[in-house]
Amino acid sequence: MKRRDFIRSLAGAAVALSPASLLGMTRSDPMDAEDVQDALLGNGDLATFSGPDGRTLPLPDLPPRLRGRDLENYLHRLRVFNATHDGDVFLDAKRFDLLRSALARLERIQKMVGFGNFYLLSFDEAVHLAQTRVEVGAFTTDELDFLEQIFYERALLYGFFGEKPMKNLTDQIDRREVVKVPNSGNHLYRGKPLEMYTLLRRRVGNKLILTSGVRSVVKQFMLFLSKIHEGNGNLSRASRSLAPPGYSYHGISDFDVGQTGFGQHNFTEKFVESEVFKHLHSMGVLSLRYPRDNLTGVRFEPWHVKVDV
Numbered sequence: 040m041k042r043r044d045f046i047r048s049l050a051g052a053a054v055a056l057s058p059a060s061l062l063g064m065t066r067s068d069p070m071d072a073e074d075v076q077d078a079l080l081g082n083g084d085l086a087t088f089s090g091p092d093g094r095t096l097p098l099p100d101l102p103p104r105l106r107g108r109d110l111e112n113y114l115h116r117l118r119v120f121n122a123t124h125d126g127d128v129f130l131d132a133k134r135f136d137l138l139r140s141a142l143a144r145l146e147r148i149q150k151m152v153g154f155g156n157f158y159l160l161s162f163d164e165a166v167h168l169a170q171t172r173v174e175v176g177a178f179t180t181d182e183l184d185f186l187e188q189i190f191y192e193r194a195l196l197y198g199f200f201g202e203k204p205m206k207n208l209t210d211q212i213d214r215r216e217v218v219k220v221p222n223s224g225n226h227l228y229r230g231k232p233l234e235m236y237t238l239l240r241r242r243v244g245n246k247l248i249l250t251s252g253v254r255s256v257v258k259q260f261m262l263f264l265s266k267i268h269e270g271n272g273n274l275s276r277a278s279r280s281l282a283p284p285g286y287s288y289h290g291i292s293d294f295d296v297g298q299t300g301f302g303q304h305n306f307t308e309k310f311v312e313s314e315v316f317k318h319l320h321s322m323g324v325l326s327l328r329y330p331r332d333n334l335t336g337v338r339f340e341p342w343h344v345k346v347d348v
């Protein structure tokens with residue numbers, strides 16, 4: 040069975056982590072909680088990413104276990120998230136080339152289908168579009184392998200410690216479950232996310248805008264790969280700014296809000312000085328996915344609304 044077919048057969052199955060299967064360690068029994076813990080903290084023999092000297096990366100200490108100077112260093116890296124820090128993990132030259140070509144292909148797809156549709160595009164749809172449209176061109180086998188590795192490798196190896204709400208590369212957004220939000224170019228899930236957004240708008244007013252809603256695995260890939268590219272292959276730096284594909288709650292519920300006319304400041308810490316944020320804060324209903332000094336490895340994001348579903 041080809042890797043691609045194998046992944047498709049996993050879709051929908053309750054497989055928490057599949058790198059073991061992908062790398063030849065197939066298992067027929069479903070993973071239980073202990074297996075997941077083992078896989079997260081495991082023996083390090085699955086590592087796709089290696090240190091600068093080519094050696095296998097050691098598994099890092101999880102943030103809740105950090106103390107003293109180690110904890111200070113962790114918090115410093117998050118506060119100065121856009122810098123390069125000691126211990127950051129980079130793609131090797133070969134994988135960086137694959138990133139560039141795969142990213143360029145994703146950008147061509149986005150241009151072709153438009154931003155609004157791209158937010159919801161599934162991996163299978165992207166692969167199919169690339170195959171059938173000459174202006175995009177089919178993904179090469181090496182590009183697809185690279186994307187699989189990025190998706191299934193444990194993100195804690197490069198410093199992201201959050202959960203993974205979308206477990207499979209081929210997970211799809213059900214278009215019947217989302218609604219387009221007028222004047223935003225974005226979508227929200229029906230139910231709790233839409234109710235929360237409606238409540239915030241009603242309380243804060245039209246100054247509050249939706250800056251990012253539902254994102255498919257493909258959209259998150261695009262954002263994450265662009266960030267790695269901007270940082271010359273630095274995976275750790277990228278993951279301090281946004282969750283790797285599969286790990287983003289934009290895939291299942293969360294959304295970002297901003298203030299009209301606040302531009303790029305909507306995505307910086309300056310957002311806390313905006314009227315909208317102050318209003319939200321005073322309401323006491325706002326819950327942030329990535330509060331200041333959180334332990335998931337992501338910078339402070341005062342604009343990212345957490346919706347538990």
Ligand SMILES: [Zn+2]
Nearest residue numbers: 251294295343
């Ligand atoms: Zn967000």
